[in-house]
Amino acid sequence: MELRINNVLYKTDADYTVFQFCSKLGINIPCFCYHEKLSIAGNCRMCLVQTNPDANLTLACTTRLAPGFNIFTENLRVRRARESVMEFLLINHPLDCPVCDQGGECDLQDLCFTNGSDMGRTVKYSKRAIDNLNSVGPLVKTLMTRCIHCTRCIRYLNLVCGDDDFVLGGRGRATEISAYIHKHYQNEMSANIIDLCPVGALTSMAYTFEGRP
Secondary structure (H helix, E strand, O other): OEEEEOOEEEEOOOOOEHHHHHHHHOOOOOOOOOOOOOOOOOOOOOOEEEOOOOOOEEEOOOOEOOOOOEEEOOOHHHHHHHHHHHHHHHOOOOOOOOOOOOOOOOHHHHHHHHHOOOOOOOOOOOOOOOOOOOOOOOOEEEOHHHOOOOOHHHHHHHHOOOOOOEEEEOOHHHOEEEEOOOOOOOOOOHHHHHHHOOOOOEEEOOOOOOOOO
16 A cells, blocks of 8 residues: 655555554644554544645544555645644643642643644633542642543443443533543553543652642
């Protein structure tokens, strides 16, 4: 199968998604929700690419390679779309970077610097606040106002731990990650969601305010 990425010809015989093939080639595509060990969700919309010059934008993490693709990962249309997606992700995100334990190793910080806009259009917009969870175990500190709904934690707890109570509920402005039944998680693997969270919504309780990465 022959295809082009940014006008460079490549050949492959493997069944990859656009995101997987670009990652293999060292072509960086920003993404929050994708993880190679979890199911594909396509929630964050940051991995938008253009598969042909006259095609609409599509998600790199869900689109399978096809012969004749001429994929653009950094053209003007793609960059502007990513700026808009980043702006939506930051609408409700608090300015907690100086006191956030994820500060310095936060995917949202890094991608905002490389893919965000230098100005915002929501100056008079009042950010919403979400209640913190008290049911994710004694090792996980939650501040769900920072959550960007990537659902990495949900997919891990559902697929790996076998716990179906953790869900993404609500629609639009009311969207919130929570549990159907508010219980205290006793699963010994639940603290792994600390490393999976790309922002500071789920951090280590023991590490709180102990240092900066």
